[in-house]
Amino acid sequence: MTTRRTSKKPSKGQTSKTVAKAKALQNVERLDGKLDPRNNDAKIDDLQKNTEDSAGEFLTTNQGVRINDNQNSLKAGERGATLLEDFILREKITHFDHERIPERVVHARGSAAHGYFQVYESMSDFTKAGFLQDPSLKTPVFVRFSTVAGSRGSSDLARDVRGFAVKFYTQQGNFDIVGNNMPVFFIQDAMKFPDLVHAVKPEPHNEIPQAASAHDTFWDFISLMPESMHMIMWVMSDRAIPRSLRMMEGFGVHTFRLINERGKSRFVKFHWKPLLGLHSVVWDEAQKISGKDPDFHRRDLWEAIENGDFPEWEFGVQIVEEKDEHKFSFDLLDPTKIIPEEIVPVRRIGKLTLNRNPDNFFAETEQVAFHVGNIVPGIDFTNDPLMQGRLFSYTDTQLIRLGGPNFHEIPINRPVAPVHNNQRDGFMRQTVNHGQTSYEPNSLRGGCPFQAGVDMGGFQSFAERIDAQKIRARSASFFDHFSQATLFYNSQSEPEKQHIIRALRFELGKVETPPIRERMLALLAQVDKGLANSVAEGLGAKVPKKLDKPLNMSFPAGVDPRKFQPKRLPQEIDSSPALSMVNNPNFPKDSIKTRKVAVLLADGFDAAAVDQMNKVLLTAGAMPKTVAPRLGLVTGSNGVQLKADFSFLTASSVLFDAVFVPGGDTSVAALVAEKDSGEFISEAYKHCKAIAGSGAGVGLLATSLAGDFTESDEAGTGVTIDKGVVTSRDGSIKDIAKAFVAAIALHRHWERETGP
Numbered sequence: 132m133t134t135r136r137t138s139k140k141p142s143k144g145q146t147s148k149t150v151a152k153a154k155a156l157q158n159v160e161r162l163d164g165k166l167d168p169r170n171n172d173a174k175i176d177d178l179q180k181n182t183e184d185s186a187g188e189f190l191t192t193n194q195g196v197r198i199n200d201n202q203n204s205l206k207a208g209e210r211g212a213t214l215l216e217d218f219i220l221r222e223k224i225t226h227f228d229h230e231r232i233p234e235r236v237v238h239a240r241g242s243a244a245h246g247y248f249q250v251y252e253s254m255s256d257f258t259k260a261g262f263l264q265d266p267s268l269k270t271p272v273f274v275r276f277s278t279v280a281g282s283r284g285s286s287d288l289a290r291d292v293r294g295f296a297v298k299f300y301t302q303q304g305n306f307d308i309v310g311n312n313m314p315v316f317f318i319q320d321a322m323k324f325p326d327l328v329h330a331v332k333p334e335p336h337n338e339i340p341q342a343a344s345a346h347d348t349f350w351d352f353i354s355l356m357p358e359s360m361h362m363i364m365w366v367m368s369d370r371a372i373p374r375s376l377r378m379m380e381g382f383g384v385h386t387f388r389l390i391n392e393r394g395k396s397r398f399v400k401f402h403w404k405p406l407l408g409l410h411s412v413v414w415d416e417a418q419k420i421s422g423k424d425p426d427f428h429r430r431d432l433w434e435a436i437e438n439g440d441f442p443e444w445e446f447g448v449q450i451v452e453e454k455d456e457h458k459f460s461f462d463l464l465d466p467t468k469i470i471p472e473e474i475v476p477v478r479r480i481g482k483l484t485l486n487r488n489p490d491n492f493f494a495e496t497e498q499v500a501f502h503v504g505n506i507v508p509g510i511d512f513t514n515d516p517l518m519q520g521r522l523f524s525y526t527d528t529q530l531i532r533l534g535g536p537n538f539h540e541i542p543i544n545r546p547v548a549p550v551h552n553n554q555r556d557g558f559m560r561q562t563v564n565h566g567q568t569s570y571e572p573n574s575l576r577g578g579c580p581f582q583a584g585v586d587m588g589g590f591q592s593f594a595e596r597i598d599a600q601k602i603r604a605r606s607a608s609f610f611d612h613f614s615q616a617t618l619f620y621n622s623q624s625e626p627e628k629q630h631i632i633r634a635l636r637f638e639l640g641k642v643e644t645p646p647i648r649e650r651m652l653a654l655l656a657q658v659d660k661g662l663a664n665s666v667a668e669g670l671g672a673k674v675p676k677k678l679d680k681p682l683n684m685s686f687p688a689g690v691d692p693r694k695f696q697p698k699r700l701p702q703e704i705d706s707s708p709a710l711s712m713v714n715n716p717n718f719p720k721d722s723i724k725t726r727k728v729a730v731l732l733a734d735g736f737d738a739a740a741v742d743q744m745n746k747v748l749l750t751a752g753a754m755p756k757t758v759a760p761r762l763g764l765v766t767g768s769n770g771v772q773l774k775a776d777f778s779f780l781t782a783s784s785v786l787f788d789a790v791f792v793p794g795g796d797t798s799v800a801a802l803v804a805e806k807d808s809g810e811f812i813s814e815a816y817k818h819c820k821a822i823a824g825s826g827a828g829v830g831l832l833a834t835s836l837a838g839d840f841t842e843s844d845e846a847g848t849g850v851t852i853d854k855g856v857v858t859s860r861d862g863s864i865k866d867i868a869k870a871f872v873a874a875i876a877l878h879r880h881w882e883r884e885t886g887p
């Protein structure tokens with residue numbers, strides 16, 4: 132192999148062609164990983180080339196001229212007009228004037244992080260993708276999470292789908308999985324995407340509402356699109372209001388292909404399974420967080436990574452043999468359908484770890500350009516008609532969003548794999564291409580750059596057989612719009628069903644046009660009659676018995692609408708526990724890692740109790756934070772002083788996962804006098820969070836919760852646990868802490884809720 136390495140100039144007997152070929156082969160070695168030091172920081176190193184740090188440096192213009200006065204413009208006399216010749220002022224203002232670029236047309240609000248991916252064992256039987264071969268190889272990744280509808284400055288806690296986009300900087304080039312936290316989508320065909328987005332975005336006449344689907348145009352569209360009902364179940368569920376970006380699943384949505392070395396293709400669905408479990412907030416909480424901390428998810432991700440609590444997901448695949456393509460009750464090409472995990476299990480094949488925050492939001496998070504079409508050898512597309520449209524859309528939109536055809540050169544977008552081609556010029560070109568030729572074939576440059584044979588890593592599309600009529604139509608196999616919506620609803624626990632009902636009552640309650648509500652109720656009745664009746668009750672309406680128009684309005688003019696009516700097919704299963712967050716067997720509720728616990732205290736708090744509780748919580752990986760009537764130092768019963776992390780003015784129960792009120796008579800008396808402490812506790816109770824009290828702290832809970840929990844063991848030393856409220860007036864803090872940790876791990880105590 133070493134003989135293939137080249138020197139810069141051809142030696143005697145070597146033509147420029149042989150040199151070029153040798154260089155290409157050298158790159159193949161690099162692609163094979165043979166020369167690569169398995170450096171998972173490859174992308175970080177690459178980004179270093181473009182970083183700037185002004186520590187200890189002079190202020191300069193963009194031309195490198197040192198600036199002597201950054202306070203005053205150049206004037207004709209102290210009170211005179213500013214001179215046009217002031218190149219320093221002109222440059223500064225001009226650059227400022229052009230600082231903004233268009234936000235993404237969808238998924239504008241996002242947060243991102245760097246990390247790496249490692250496969251558990253070689254997947255060579257299924258795919259030749261380089262990053263899925265070798266467990267010792269760490270592939271750098273950049274991951275961006277987003278909401279869909281809101282603009283760049285909107286709240287993180289909108290009820291919405293979350294984007295989950297992963298860019299793998301593999302040695303064979305960039306591979307992007309541009310997915311969501313829900314495994315299906317609203318529509319089946321890309322033709323409807325602009326309609327969907329126009330419907331959900333703020334209404335065009337008054338640009339209201341921001342980042343919300345609860346308005347007429349969205350539900351008008353949905354009520355005419357029965358194919359959206361499965362996705363509507365997901366979006367109305369708690370999945371649409373995650374507790375943390377670190378605690379949600381991710382899905383590639385479409386069916387892709389895996390191709391192995393022998394060229395054999397299999398169908399695949401991609402999954403991300405969060406190791407911190409699957410958790411959400413409740414809707415009332417989401418709305419309040421949007422006011423208290425609109426950056427809640429962004430902050431949570433940032434702080435977790437800064438604290439060294441690196442978020443992790445396992446990468447899962449559902450693999451289907453080509454011969455089984457038609458064996459399901461649904462079509463694998465239909466993006467409104469899942470493959471239930473109970474039918475085809477998700478095999479976990481690797482792990483994604485996010486371990487570094489971006490250095491600069493704009494340069495990285497804003498300028499990153501994901502694309503479903505970024506694939507590498509070993510992965511390929513299917514004919515899913517939604518994905519096919521996406522293959523066009525992303526480059527197209529990025530051309531304008533990032534200002535021209537060279538956005539692949541922006542540091543965050545450029546691959547770690549070498550790039551050589553005959554593409555040239557254009558706005559903001561960074562690469563200085565050597566040589567006389569920018570075409571192929573050429574003889575002047577020995578034919579370089581070469582096409583790579585398949586055995587040298589050249590991409591070859593899967594040779595799918597096609598023999599078809601050119602036609603604008605949907606396959607008959609796409610028309611079962613309700614069965615999987617019903618499957619989703621049936622798979623939810625009772626509280627989750629109530630949340631869906633409440634979400635629909637909220638959303639449709641904001642709709643001002645009665646016929647839209649009626650059409651929605653008719654569609655919901657197709658999913659589940661009980662669901663439709665409950666929603667109708669909340670709206671003070673009735674589920675219409677008969678609609679005067681067909682259910683599916685999206686048929687071409689002149690075509691018999693009956694042909695386009697939804698139909699129900701027999702299903703493989705009636706219920707899929709993997710669809711529920713509460714009953715999900717994949718996510719046991721046994722960890723409180725990184726959960727935030729508010730410790731309410733004031734001067735005179737029981738210092739021993741706080742110390743012991745904090746130790747237990749920290750050992751379990753949680754983050755206790757003190758909340759006091761004012762900021763500064765708080766003095767405990769034994770004279771120990773603690774820093775208040777928050778005051779009641781800067782904190783709110785919705786920003787925490789659980790609350791602990793320690794004893795200490797003076798502390799509790801001060802908290803009783805502090806009006807916000809009662810609201811803090813009662814709100815945490817309303818949102819079904821774990822609450823604990825020790826000593827006199829139990830008294831504060833009893834006052835704030837006015838009989839909502841029983842304290843059966845009042846006189847004894849035992850610990851009482853009632854609907855997630857853990858109390859003991861005289862018991863050991865160790866016992867309280869143990870029960871508290873178990874209560875937090877359950878995440879929420881839904882038994883406190885009483886119907887929708």
Ligand code: HEM
Nearest residue numbers: 235238275294295296310311316321324384520521524528
């Ligand atoms: C025909 C259907 C679709 C079209 C035309 C479309 C189009 C777009 C466009 C134009 C963007 C902005 C990209 C940019 O400015 O860089 C975008 C972003 C995004 N789309 Fe889609 N999309 C479609 C469906 C989907 C589906 C089904 C998913 C999920 C599987 C999805 C996931 C995402 C994500 C995660 C982003 C944000 C990427 C980022 O973080 O920068 N899209 N989409």
